[in-house]
Amino acid sequence: MSTQHSTPAQGTVQPDQHRGSCLCGAVRYAVTGAFERFYLCHCTHCRKDSGSAHAANLFSSTARLDWIAGEDHVRRYRLEGTRHQRCFCASCGSALPCADNGMLVVPAGSLDSPLARRPDAHLFIASCAPWDHELAGLPQFESFPA
Ligand SMILES: [Zn+2]
Ligand SMILES: [Zn+2]
Numbered sequence: 001m002s003t004q005h006s007t008p009a010q011g012t013v014q015p016d017q018h019r020g021s022c023l024c025g026a027v028r029y030a031v032t033g034a035f036e037r038f039y040l041c042h043c044t045h046c047r048k049d050s051g052s053a054h055a056a057n058l059f060s061s062t063a064r065l066d067w068i069a070g071e072d073h074v075r076r077y078r079l080e081g082t083r084h085q086r087c088f089c090a091s092c093g094s095a096l097p098c099a100d101n102g103m104l105v106v107p108a109g110s111l112d113s114p115l116a117r118r119p120d121a122h123l124f125i126a127s128c129a130p131w132d133h134e135l136a137g138l139p140q141f142e143s144f145p146a
Contacts, residue, residue, distance in 0.1 A: 016063070020110040022094035027070035029097060031106055033063025038108065038117055042132065043124035045084040050095070053132040056108040056119065063104050065097050 018031040037059040046055035067074070070089070074096055078085040087098040095107035108115060 017113070018106070018111055018115070019068075019113045020097070020106065021112055022070075022073075022089035022092050022096060022110065024089060024092035024094070026073045026091050027089050027094075027096055028068040030066045030068055031060070031063050031097065031104070032066070033060055035060045035063065035106070035117065038119045039121055039123050040119050041123040042128045044127050045079060045082065046124070047127070047129060049084070049086050053129055053135070054122070055095075058106040058108055058115075060104045060106070061102055065099055065104055065106075 016032065016034045019028070020031070021028040035058040038057070039059070040054045040056050042054040047053065049055060073090045074087055075090045076085060076087050076098065085098055085100065087096045088094060089096060095110055097104060097106045097110070099105075108119075
């Protein structure tokens, strides 16, 4: 993670360029490079962390992360005794990319640019919430139910 604000080089071809931001808009970032894995993790840490059924994270060992705005808002939480960590916006709490030990982890929901690839796998299925099964079969609404 760079400690200074930087923007990707302009005018060059960016075959794998992704953009993302937090909910309040204070933090914006760019990721240049390819994602190698896309996992939905149902472990207890990711469930607490996300407040949902699972985390949805993209992984890359080669992509570069550039903070475009609000890097001073980025906070990192490490869960003691585990490898679990999370980066988030100090203002709105939204999940943000985390770089550590040569691996970049990008929360898929934080991306603003369209993502073509589908998740590769569900992880830690044994830790699923009791209500987390056959969710695709639930009634579906375009927005709020009428
Ligand atoms: Zn924010
Ligand atoms: Zn997890």
